[in-house]
Amino acid sequence: MSSDEKLQKGLFWTPRGGNNAKDIWASCHTFSSVTENKQTGLSERTTVIVDLGQHEFPKDFLNGSFDKVVPALGDCLNVPGEKQPEDQARAIFLTHGHSDHVAGIYEYVKMGVPLPTIYASQHTLNALKKGFFENGINSEQWPEMQEIKAGDVIQVGDMSVEAFSASHSIPGCFSFKISNEEESIFHSGDTKADETSYLGKGVNLSSYKKIGRNGGVDLMTFDATATHMAGHASYESEIFNSYRQIFKDNTGKQVIAALPAAHMERLASVISAAQAAGRDVIIHGGASMESNLLALNLSGYDLQKKCPDIRIVSGTSKEAETIDPKKSVTITTGIYREIQSPFVQHLLGKQSDFIMQKDAVIVAPTSNDKNEKLQILLQSKEFENLKVITSSSKYKIYGSGHAQADDFRKIARYIAPRTVAPIHCSSQKADTFNELAFKNGYKTLPIYPHNGVTVGIDRKNGCRIVDRKEPQWIGLIHRGKETSFQKVGDNGYSTAFHDQDLVKARQQAAKQLIADYRNKKNLVNQVSLINRRKNER
Amino acid sequence: MNDNTAWENIRYWAEVLNEKYPRTDLLSLSDDELKKMLLSFSHTAELPTEKTYYFALKSAWAVVQNGGDDSGEVPDAYI
Numbered sequence: 001m002s003s004d005e006k007l008q009k010g011l012f013w014t015p016r017g018g019n020n021a022k023d024i025w026a027s028c029h030t031f032s033s034v035t036e037n038k039q040t041g042l043s044e045r046t047t048v049i050v051d052l053g054q055h056e057f058p059k060d061f062l063n064g065s066f067d068k069v070v071p072a073l074g075d076c077l078n079v080p081g082e083k084q085p086e087d088q089a090r091a092i093f094l095t096h097g098h099s100d101h102v103a104g105i106y107e108y109v110k111m112g113v114p115l116p117t118i119y120a121s122q123h124t125l126n127a128l129k130k131g132f133f134e135n136g137i138n139s140e141q142w143p144e145m146q147e148i149k150a151g152d153v154i155q156v157g158d159m160s161v162e163a164f165s166a167s168h169s170i171p172g173c174f175s176f177k178i179s180n181e182e183e184s185i186f187h188s189g190d191t192k193a194d195e196t197s198y199l200g201k202g203v204n205l206s207s208y209k210k211i212g213r214n215g216g217v218d219l220m221t222f223d224a225t226a227t228h229m230a231g232h233a234s235y236e237s238e239i240f241n242s243y244r245q246i247f248k249d250n251t252g253k254q255v256i257a258a259l260p261a262a263h264m265e266r267l268a269s270v271i272s273a274a275q276a277a278g279r280d281v282i283i284h285g286g287a288s289m290e291s292n293l294l295a296l297n298l299s300g301y302d303l304q305k306k307c308p309d310i311r312i313v314s315g316t317s318k319e320a321e322t323i324d325p326k327k328s329v330t331i332t333t334g335i336y337r338e339i340q341s342p343f344v345q346h347l348l349g350k351q352s353d354f355i356m357q358k359d360a361v362i363v364a365p366t367s368n369d370k371n372e373k374l375q376i377l378l379q380s381k382e383f384e385n386l387k388v389i390t391s392s393s394k395y396k397i398y399g400s401g402h403a404q405a406d407d408f409r410k411i412a413r414y415i416a417p418r419t420v421a422p423i424h425c426s427s428q429k430a431d432t433f434n435e436l437a438f439k440n441g442y443k444t445l446p447i448y449p450h451n452g453v454t455v456g457i458d459r460k461n462g463c464r465i466v467d468r469k470e471p472q473w474i475g476l477i478h479r480g481k482e483t484s485f486q487k488v489g490d491n492g493y494s495t496a497f498h499d500q501d502l503v504k505a506r507q508q509a510a511k512q513l514i515a516d517y518r519n520k521k522n523l524v525n526q527v528s529l530i531n532r533r534k535n536e537r
Numbered sequence: 538m539n540d541n542t543a544w545e546n547i548r549y550w551a552e553v554l555n556e557k558y559p560r561t562d563l564l565s566l567s568d569d570e571l572k573k574m575l576l577s578f579s580h581t582a583e584l585p586t587e588k589t590y591y592f593a594l595k596s597a598w599a600v601v602q603n604g605g606d607d608s609g610e611v612p613d614a615y616i
Contacts, residue, residue, distance in 0.1 A: 024614040056612040098613035126589055133593035136544040169616045225615065261607070262616045283564060286607040291596035293564055298592045304565065316602045317562035333607070340607035401616060424614070 008466070009034050009043065010458035011159075011183035013221065015423060016471065017053060017071040018100070019450045020494050022426045023060075024225060026473075027053040027101045028071040029187065029423070030089065033159045033180040046157030047076050049092045049116075050176060050187055052104040055473075062488060066475030070104035071451070072487050077113050079474070082487075091156045092143075094120035095166070095189030096173040097127030098262065105143075106135040107476050110483045115143040119154055119161075122147050123172030123299040130295070136481065150174065150204065167194040167203035169263040169401030170292075171301060177211060183457045184217040186415050190424060191223050192400075193407035196237035198268035199301045208414035216416030218457045224422035224433035225402035232406040234399025239269045240276075242395040246363060247277035247329065250387070254325040254360040255279070258335045258343060258374070261288040264296055265401065268303060270331060275307035280323045284315025284342050284354055285333035315342065315354065325355050335364050337373035347377045361387045365397035405436055412442060419443040419463040421455065451494035470495065547590075551597035553578065563595050563602070571595065 011033050018027030032047040055061055055069035062069075074082040076089040092115060094102055105128065108115060120128065125145050132142055148154065150165035158180050166173040168190045176187045195202040211217060226233065247255060259266050267289070274281050283289060296303060304312050313319040315330065332354075334341035345351030364374055378388055391398040402424075403411065412420065420442045422433040430448040437444050445463065449455055452471035457463050471494045476485040554561075554574060568591045575581050585591075600606045 025612070027614075056614060098616070100612065100614040126592065129587070129589035130593045130596065133547055133590065134544050134596075138543060139587065260611055260616050262611065262613050287596065287599040287603040287605070288608045288610075290563060290599040290603070291608075294592055294595050294599075297564075298588060312564060314562045314564045314599075314602075316560060316599075317564075318560045319562045319565075333611075336611050338607060338610040340603075340605050340610055342603070 008456065008458070009036060010456045011178070011180050011185060011218070012454055012456050012466065013185055013187075013219065013449075014454040014467075015221075015449055015451050016073065017104075017451055018051075018424050019422070019430070019448070019453075020426060021450065021492065022428070023057065024424055024426070025053065025056045025100050026069065026071055026104060027051045027424055028073070028104065029221070030073075030076060031159070031178045031185065031187075032087070033157065033183075035158050035180060044158070045087050046159050047087050047089045048156055048159060048161065048178070049073065049076065049089045050178075051095055051101040051189070052092060052108065053098075053100040054103040054107060056100050061473070061493065062475065062491065066488075067478045068107050068476040070107045070474050070476070072472035072474045073108075074487070077108065077115070079113055080111060089116055091116050091154065091161070092118045093154075093161055093163075093174075093176055094118060094124050094128070095175070095187075096121075096168055096170055097124040098170065098190070101190075102128055103131065106131055106137060107474070107485075109137050109141055109143065110135070110476070110478075111474070111485055117144045117146055119146050119148045119163075121149070121172030121174060123170065123295070126295060126298050148174075150201075150207070164207050165201055165204040166191040167197065167401075168192065169260075169265050171197075171199045171201070171264065171296070171299060177217065182459050184219075185457070186211065186217045186220040186417060188220065188222045188403075188411070188423070190225070190401060191407075191411070192233040192403045193410040194233065194235045196235045197265060198236055198240065198272040198306075199265060199296070202236070203411075205410070205414055208411065212414050212416035216418060218418050219455065219463050220412065220415050220417035220420045221423045222408060222411070222420055222433070223403050224425035224429050226400055226404050227408050227422075227436055228429055228432040229404040230406075231404055232410075233402060233404045234396055236265055236269045238396050239266060239399060240273045242397050243270050243273035243363070244276050246361070246389060246395055246397075247273060247279055250361045252326055253387075254355075254357045255329040255363060256343065256356060256360050257329055257331050257363045258333060258341075259285070259289075259331060259365075260335065261285055261292060261333050263401065264292050266399075267293065267331065268296070268301070270329070271303050271307055271312060274329050275310050278309065278327075280310050280328040281307075281312040282315045282320050282323055282328055282330040282355075283312065284320070284330050286338075286340055286342060289331070289333060290314060320355075325357055325360075330355065335374055337377065344374075344377070347380075347383070358385045359387070361389065363389045363397060365391050365399075408433075408436060409440055412437075412440065417442060419445065421445050421449050421463075451490070547594050547597045550575065550594060551601045554594075554598055555601045560602075561598075563599055566595065
């Protein structure tokens with residue numbers, strides 16, 4: 001805790017990653033509380049970090065100059081080569097275990113930065129520890145980690161951080177209520193308002209009611225990844241019912257269900273539906289999908305125990321050969337046409353051990369045009385006897401782990417925030433979110449709180465923008481066990497939003513191309529016509 | 538087995554295990570069974586106690602079985 005006479009009192013939030021101009025990566029937020037020490041009369045500051053992700057597309061950043069890119073936190077962590085910060089972060093809280101929220105931790109450890117205690121669910125900590133192994137970080141270098149559960153309140157200086165169960169695509173997710181004596185912020189993390197889960201727990205809305213009943217919060221920072229979409233993100237119970245119906249409607253045929261490998265809730269829903277329909281399960285989606293199922297086992301979500309009437313086997317194992325494809329479902333990857341997906345490899349004629357019958361039923365849920373890539377593969381004459389079920393079918397099979405418009409309305413009603421702000425989104429989605437919030441009667445901030453913007457809250461002034469800094473990043477280069485790193489500027493990745501201009505420019509260019517093409521075609525046509533007439537004569 | 542928790546060693550063990558026990562169903566492989574497999578190698582010394590080590594080892598083995606690491610193919614942010 002640092003002392004400073006000049007600091008204004010209040011609770012402060014600064015997004016450090018995740019609130020980008022476009023795309024979503026490297027989620028990271030700092031929260032600081034500044035209070036007056038009643039004995040000395042000086043201001044005292046306490047800071048915590050919530051999530052510490054890494055850029056998921058480092059090749060897109062600064063022409064791919066770095067292997068890894070993480071938010072620069074030299075102002076609250078002791079980064080070698082930088083001045084020791086006066087205001088050291090005293091804890092790191094993790095909302096969940098996805099790489100865009102936790103993988104920056106490995107890079108900070110590799111840089112030799114001492115980290116404060118990390119608080120997270122058991123599942124998140126398991127994922128984190130696996131990452132330490134994978135990154136060659138020996139256990140002596142691991143920071144202190146402490147498991148927390150929903151309902152736990154951790155006191156850090158004059159701040160308290162309360163964990164709430166959140167519903168996303170993996171288990172062990174939290175939202176956090178961060179408070180000091182006077183102000184409070186509800187930070188949603190990645191979430192949706194789904195109370196159903198085949199892994200045990202969905203969102204606990206009744207725990208949110210408690211917040212609303214106690215006066216709500218000053219600010220709610222909310223997952224705006226998908227709030228531009230109407231309705232609610234599909235509930236896992238809806239997904240379960242759809243798959244169960246698909247299995248029933250296609251009795252006697254092999255079903256191949258393509259899913260995102262990281263969507264563990266969906267894996268559990270589809271496996272539970274298979275149990276309800278009496279179909280065995282072959283997992284053949286690549287190493288990540290198997291690893292995610294192993295992660296579930298480690299965290300106490302043993303799907304084989306939960307579904308004792310069916311067999312769940314790996315598609316690469318000998319046991320898979322003993323299962324009748326017509327009485328089973330093969331769960332795989334490939335909806336984004338991932339090149340390493342065994343299913344995609346098979347469709348490309350490269351994978352020999354993926355079993356697909358000629359009249360199989362393919363279930364390929366997705367909401368965007370990436371699906372077309374898979375569709376194009378399936379349109380080959382070779383696969384004309386396959387039945388393909390996509391999101392546009394009668395079955396509700398698509399749903400991400402992110403809140404849509406109705407999820408926001410539902411959660412906001414319980415939390416009763418005085419102001420709301422978007423997180424985990426692009427500028428464009430932030431605008432749509434603010435419009436949604438405004439229409440529903442919530443105050444919003446005057447600007448998009450992109451990375452580097454600090455929002456201050458105090459009882460007198462409410463929420464306001466108190467600082468705007470150019471965000472900074474640390475780019476790392478790994479050569480064997482050697483790590484070099486340097487601080488780099490944002491170069492507009494967080495603050496600029498030229499997409500509209502780019503779209504306009506592309507449209508112009510496309511129009512020009514079409515016009516040129518038509519002119520050329522007309523010219524050719526005219527020449528052909530003249531030639532034809534000449535010949536006729 | 539002090540330094541065997543280092544990732545290079547985990548990958549090494551994954552390769553060795555896959556060679557001796559091909560097409561093992563990793564989803565049903567218990568930690569105890571995996572420990573027995575590891576102890577079947579004459580150069581195995583003390584086994585790590587950390588549960589996540591065996592999770593990491595099985596995941597590494599899954600990479601070997603599947604012929605590659607697909608973890609970076611789809612970003613987690615939109616899932």
